[in-house]
Amino acid sequence: MDVVTSQTIGVEVNGTTYEREVEARRLLIHLLRDDLDLTGSHIGCDTGNCGACSVILDRTLVKSCMVLAIQADGASIETVEGLAGEEQLTPLQQAFSDHHALQCGYCTPGMLMSATALLRENPKPSDEEIAKAIQGNICRCTGYWNIFEAIKAASE
Amino acid sequence: MQLLRPESVEAAAAALGNGSVALAGGTDLVPMLRDRLVSAETLVELKEVVPRGVEGTRIGAGTTLAELEVDPEIPAALREACALAASPQLRSMGTIGGNLLQATRCWYWRLDFPCFLHGGSRCHAREGAHREHAIFGNERCASAHPSDPAAALLALGARVRTSRRELGLEELYRLPTEDDRNVTALEPGELILELDVPRPEASVYLKAMDRARWAFPLVGVAAARFADGVRLALAGVAPIPWRLDSETDLDRATPLPGTAYKVELARPLIRRALHSVT
């Protein structure tokens, strides 16, 4: 049986492998933001309510403020920074930009990850499926319609 | 704090107790650790030891809510309760076993008031702000049980297999008493491994909440019809999931001034649930 207080973990984030020594109580979102300097994923509530920290962990959409970093040992993680290549935006990111699917943009990385997870599973979602996919992501600025429209546009 | 990753149920059970805490999906536990509502020397990760998946009428306790909500083999009441619970991310993280054991959302308890449930002498909600609170079993503690799936499983007459025994879901829950403030009957080191969910002829889960989605139930009503009759169970109305025999049982509710509306709200939901399964 492994006993872990602070351990060196290995995670693959956006295709790059990192090894970091982390305390057992450290949250995945803090590993990403503070240790790996991937600040695209945001902390909006740190109680699992807002979805701004959503990332894809081993192909599952999760809120990274509810995962201990050590739980992610050996996992493959995707964050907003990994969506596009060097320059271009993915069609989804481009649609967010084109449709004004963001105002302050603080929730956007989480929204993009939720929408990405949806479109991978279901490239042609219905309106209801789009709305359902981002039910766990709070946006306080836009009123959601443009986000919906952007995801719809990217799915077509 | 340390994390253990046992490879067998026996090892996990042995590791639990003495201030160690089981970690499954983490959606309830991780925030409580952060808020220090739970302090643990040791976390015991259950991912590798608790069964996951559906086989016939049996559901592994490690199955996620997201897996259950889309599984056509699952009775409608449980599927709907899972689909109406939490948010997509949490449903893909949270396990059904963990969901049954989640702590109340009572704000006094969550803010660590020295309330009855935390071992104190009185329930702060009874005298205080309690619009989300209980209408049954609320004499000592007015907290409301937040689990939608628990009400569904209770209506479905689910049985629970733990690392030590098999029991009806009803026996899993207990109202907190002067001597024991727990709301479950699990013993230290006892793990929920599997649920056995009888197939009803029809079942449904209806939920009233403060916004259209992503809120805990004000009142949730599950109904399941079996050959010998309909079973009803409610979420959000008592410190534990609550069985009712019929709508008229609502007359025995003991609402607080701020929860009287829940009685009024439960009536049409019960009627609709019954109508839907019969």
Add this chain to the structure above:
Amino acid sequence: MARLIRTEKEVEGRYTEQWVVVEEDAAIDQWPAGPRETVGRPVPRVDGYERARGQALFTADVALPGMLHAAVLRSPYARARVRRLDLSRAREADWVLGAIGPDDCDALTLEPGFHGEPVAAVAVDSPGRAREALELIDVDWEELEPLLDPEEAVRRNELHEEPRRYERGDADAAFADADVVVEAEYRTQTVLHNPLETHQSVCRWEGDTLEVYISTQFIWGVRDDIAESLDLPPDRIRVICNFMGGGFGAKNGAHAQTFIAIALASQTGRPVRCALSRREENLATGNRNSTIQRLRAGARSDGTLVALEGEFVNAVGWKGWSGPTYGPMEMLYACENVRTLTYGAKLNLPPNAAFRAPGFVEGTFGLECLLDELAGRLELDPLELRARNHADRDLADDRPYSSKNLLECYRRAEPHWARRDAVRARSEGPWRRGVGLASQIWYGGGGPPSYAWVRIGSDGRATVITAMQDIGTGTRTAMAQIAAEELGLPLDRVRVSLGDSSRGPYASISAGSSTTPSMGPAVRAAAADAARQVIEIAAQRYHLEERLLTMQGGKVVSSDGGSWPLEEVTGLLEDAQILGKGARGPNPTGMRVLTFGIQVADVAVDVETGEVRVERIAAIHDVGRVINPLGAQSQVEGGIIQGVGHTLSEERLVDPASGIVLTQSLDAYKLPTIADVPEIVVELLDIPDEHLTNLGSKGLGEPPIVPTAAAIVNAIRDATGADVRSLPVSRDEMLRALREARERERAAAPA
């Protein structure tokens, strides 16, 4: 030559006199109404790329070398006295690098007046351990009895200011003469801003200059707050806010977290971040305070309003200000006899802060619901009642409006309103459907001072430089559009540099719907100044008359046929650049600059369970010229969904005995999700205000939230006959109102 003038400035209904410098050159004529090359056309955000890639750096993302992390010890009591504060254990611990109390920082106190008020703070170098360090602070608390009931505060005269009294005409006489009088008491709840980025600041000393990275709506206000509090020369303070995660009125100043970070940075010699958790955010950074409104309206049988009276109690909290809850009653209708009395109760509750049309959201709910109750009594069409009492001139200030197209808004509302028979007819089973409407009045004219520069380089590209902030509304894009329009440049050749008080001239606060109307004219003036210089240079180089030259399509174009790419003209200067300067001119003197509108809501109510679904909202607003219809539509939708949250699900609750805030996290405090969003139809009149600046644009941030609650609640009455008088329309309030309506119906029914 610069010209110094004294002019009136308004922010959210509060007027001050202000000196401003304007350029002497002749006023620039407004563009004709309607879409131009770039202005008035839907344009994607110029910063969409960074934001969609997660590359936009918010204050939350700022990490400076050697940065420490602060944690704040907050009062666990609504009212307390600290008998003893001992920081010695914290100061002795080698892993705690800074520890401060009220002696070190004015934002800390030994006599907290609300749950969450800051008392002490520490700094450590690991973000995970900052809260742990708070356990090393020893405090002896003396808990004191809090005052929590606003009516009791009024009785005890615990007020923030003298009661405000207003009267025009003779309300008593008019009520006595009225054919119909209705009265009702309305209550609104406390709601929390909840921008997704919490309040946070990172402060560092660079020599004798203080650098402040802050999530703010007003970088100059932060600079002034700090300069004044710490007695520092303002130019030694550099305030930076490049990307900002929302504010909604709560981030207009420096706030406690900045002063805490500065004090800890001074003590430790290291950069310090002070970032609030969501729970701290929902304790201590402000709120829309709750109100009690006792209202009365008198009318003649033809619907003419003859008298309005309101007594308003604003439950302000421990600090803050008593907002204009009375505003709509005094300003919205042509009623000669109006009397209001407003109290700002001082309570042991967290301070309020401006929140998207403060006072008017609350006051409009009361007034516009009362108007519908009046329409019911008069058996008059609610839209007709409003049109009949339209004010052609501002009666509160006795001034003409700079522009007002509210009647046109009403006209455009007619098709939405006319749907109500069809909507009602879709009622089925327990679901009753109905339609309601409410009018909107609010400020939004902006004002001086605001300044901008436009720089054109040899590459023929322009940069708008101004030390404003984009709080998420799309200001960068709108300013780029205005400059591009004036310079005849494609939008992709205009950049906007903002967010740094040391890199650009003074710019307006982003509050009070004032960013576009304050900044836009300055940007246009700066662009016009730069264009003038380009033309002067081209005229000399190519031996042409200036009056024949214009800038179009990235070229200098002569009306007699020739054209020269802009980069060819500016290229003459090699690395040197052209710099145009612009200032926001004064608002029209003697006129009232306001925004207007109406919203029409369709709702469905399950009369058995009290569930309310808002199915559709049509929003018609008159905010002058619209710069970017795409951004404007998004703003309207965002305002409406905040209004839906305010109406249906959001409520800050406190423990009635202790005053402790119970709804701190976002599971307890329920913001709307996408599942709560109705269909939204946005219609902006897009009629420039001919008297207002070189643009004719007013602000749009706040108007859309103003009428939403009243429109929804009026639709609920239309659907069910139930009078909701209290927000939010939770299940308990809806079931209560339905029960009351049934009882009323039963009592009225013949035996």
